[in-house]
Amino acid sequence: MLKVLDFFNYARSKSPWIVHFCSGCCSLEMLAAMGPRYDWERYGYIMTPTPRQADIIFITGLVSKKILPALLRTYEQMPEPRYVVAIGACAYDGGPYNDSQSVIKNMTEILPADVFVAGCPPKPEAIIAGLEELKEKIKRGEPSASSQGGLWKKMKF
């Protein structure tokens, strides 16, 4: 039985689907990673327009107060196991918008991410490298960070 579960995790790690959701400017580099030069489909990643089929959600850079409920609702609609990848400095602590009035600065407390990709914005190589790291985590069958805790469980959305 154990072996079969391992196989599921292995299979899951080989083709993670990513929900098509962008909340900030880092999605431009996501687009570049999709493009011909970097081409993340070589590694099995593909975008899907619906959260119901997705395994991964990206926090692409800044999250403003207004988009947060939409982001959390999209996240909630994804089936388990679901993973979160935070891209860019903004997703960690607000980055260059740390002084701004309208940007969420503690995104990591609200929706803990499994992988952080540093940069403002990170290069496409870095995004793909971050996703490769997540693959290892999926293969090991570890639970995702956001399922363990986070303020999002207490929030209304």
Added chain:
Amino acid sequence: MEKLKNILNKYETEYVEDYKSNWVKAKLKNKEDLLNLIKDLKEAGVKTCSTVSPTDFIDDNKIEVNYFLENLKDKKNVWLKVDLPRELENCEIDSITPLMPSAKWHELEAYSTYGVKFKGHPNLRYFLISRDYYGKFPFRKDFDWKAHEKNLIENVNSISEEFFEEYEENEETFDKEGSRTVLNWGPTHPASGPIRLKVYVNGENIEKVDADIGYVWRALENLAERKDFIGTIVAVERICFMDNPNPMICYSQAVEEIAGKEITPFAKFMRVILGETGRIASHLISMGGFFGTMGLQTFLMWCLDVREYFLDVLEDYSGARIATACVEPGGVRYPLNDYKAWFETLNKAINEWERVKDDINDIFLKNPLMVSRAKDNGIFTKDDVEEFYLAGPIARASGFKTDVRIDEPYAGYGELEMDYVTCENGDARDRLFIIVKEVNQSIDLIKQAMKKIEEGVEAGEMNPAKDHLVRMPRRMPAGEAVTRVEWARGEMLMHLVTMDKSTSPYRLKLRAPSVNHTMVLDRLISGKTLSDIPLLYGSMHICQGDLDR
């Protein structure tokens, strides 16, 4: 110019003076005169309001409202100022929206952020700001942001309440007898980016479109006030990453104007090259995005491939692909120690475009599917351009000859040869064609600027390793400046106010074209069917970054 001055002199003004080559700057004494003055100006051909920008002078206890009014045909513009009392009850002025529809959203924005009430506005409401700021007017100087920020999570929950309220509203407006429905297009639609269009539909036919914006509102104008003059670059360049260098050029010009500094010829041509490279990178996404909204991804991939070569140019120069921070007040940030090597990268990118240009023309621009869907769909006439102030490519697609690079030359554009590129019909297909034409024009401009730099170096007039930057004073004198650049998606206007011996901007107004382009979506999409939304939306080349700022 004299004509405009005569009109302004008919009213009681504090001053009427020339500003730059094609602006008249005036300050109105009585706010009651505003509507009559606007009426007179409209008759004289000044039909468009670029933006409305309040400045909060807390020490003088007044709010100064700036109107930037443009005559797009004759290129003669008016910068009008009116003083208002600062108290919320009396901070009131007549709305100019009934006369100039292009001011509609700009007035809403001024109301939401500064609390300036516009009497007679068709639908004065809170707009752009998130719900926890409703009624608090966050850009006023005495707004206590830290106290507001303390209860962040509760504030966030109050935004969710809006979600639920509106959800119920949509349910209530269901008409049981008919099939009228409110559809939410966005904020997670793959073609849209973070914007929500409330689409009122009857069956498949669209009756009304109401755009809900503010999903990437970063309060950049306020953020700039917390940074120093160099640090503001970080805020300004993040208006939109698609065309990165041009906003920085606009901001740097404003600072240079206040400081009274002139940049070197080398820096001027570098700004042309960087600006045009940014424009091409943005246009390639716009082009691909247009096809992407129709579900044809191949062209998007082609464009992204070519775009990488232009990003290489920026990366070679500044070390970053899209967040380059490569222009700063006083010139451009980095010297070019080996300009020939950089030009080689540039030539490689140009060759890449020339290589695929003909194929793009044959395969995609003549694509029968695209033609049948986009031709004669979503037409804007020249009058629409003036009425709603559609800028840049959208205006030129309708045959309107407007281009800030020619009307009010900045950087090195005055010394380069260029002409207006236009299309005729102003339909969705022309808005794609114009983009392709502009890429060709940009490449021509880059070649000219490269030649100028090469000639300058050979003649010993330019030194790329040293000439890049002029020293700027750390503390600025008091002053204000208005600068415009032709951004990838239209005119960008910045209004910078500084105080004496200040180290950071007192007020920076950013005016970006996507605001107006989103405002006209209602007019563009109403009466069409649901399948037209992505196509027409894509044809406007809207970016949420500069829509919300």
